[in-house]
Amino acid sequence: MTAATPLSPIPVAPVGLTARARRFVEVDGVRVPGQGFGQHRERWIKYGVPTVEIDRAATFQDRWGGLALPPAPFYEGGPRILGADCPEGSAAEGWLFPAGSCRVSMAYGFMIGSDGAFGINAHRWTPLHASTDGWVESLALAAHAGRWATTVTKVKGKAVESLDLADFEPVPEVQGVTDTWWRGRDSLIALYRGEAVGMDAPQCLEAHVYGGLDKWALRGG
Incomplete structure (x- = not known):
């Protein structure tokens, strides 16, 4: 049996959140240690992912990666743990990248849009909040x-x-x-x-x- 991933001490909230959201992140959130994001960079470039999109995902990872927050009151609780993954491009929506794994099996995923919006990707890309900060503020x-x-x-x-x-x-x-x-x-x-x-x-x-x-x-x- 594989040992459970240890949880880190109380996380430090990213700069720019309201006092309410900072307390929420630091009191109710935990950070889950993960593998380094940079190890995937060369492989993604070989897949044709533009470096600017990888950099954008890396910036998200630095700010939010590994943060686990209490379930949202809708969207089946939202992402289980925030974390970026390989960006995906489409003619209709531009480049998106995953914002974190779902808590349950769902018909859509949580993504970050080309403009930094936090949203869901189902039949179409649907931005919920203009940024991940907005999503966390809503929680x-x-x-x-x-x-x-x-x-x-x-x-x-x-x-x-x-x-x-x-x-x-x-x-x-x-x-x-x-x-x-x-x-x-x-x-x-x-x-x-x-x-x-x-x-x-x-x-x-x-x-x-x-x-x-x-x-x-x-x-x-």
Whole structure:
């Protein structure tokens, strides 16, 4: 039997995250030691992968590689461990590279787009957040909201489109593209549209409404 991979001490959060996300990474995250990313470079170049794309994946690996975070509230928990792999090119989407292995068998993978967006690749490439920072901020916000909300309501399918966001403002730190967060007077709403868009499956639309939040909880704490 192969021994389990040891987990490292508390990780240091990458620079640029909000205080909330830094706490989330450093308190709830762990770093899993892995093999050096550079050992694959020459082999990938032989496969025809441009060096600029390998460099982009290496930058991601340096910032996020080996970081394991608690499961996301949607997308079957998100990547199990963040980590780059061999970039893949297509005429339609440009160059993408994997962002980490899935927790379960799924119909799509988590990828990083040519512009750095974090998203899913199913029937089509669907960016969820403008960067991996945004994805991690969304995880941190979901954990924070779930901890302090007095009610959590899940809205699914067509009912999501009837949510009234007129008195809500977008939460900028999550860098929402297909998925967004909205802040109201005493509530936060997370809109998960990625599966619906990426898999042509409107029944997969889902929103989580966190109610009963005070001013401190709404702004991040």
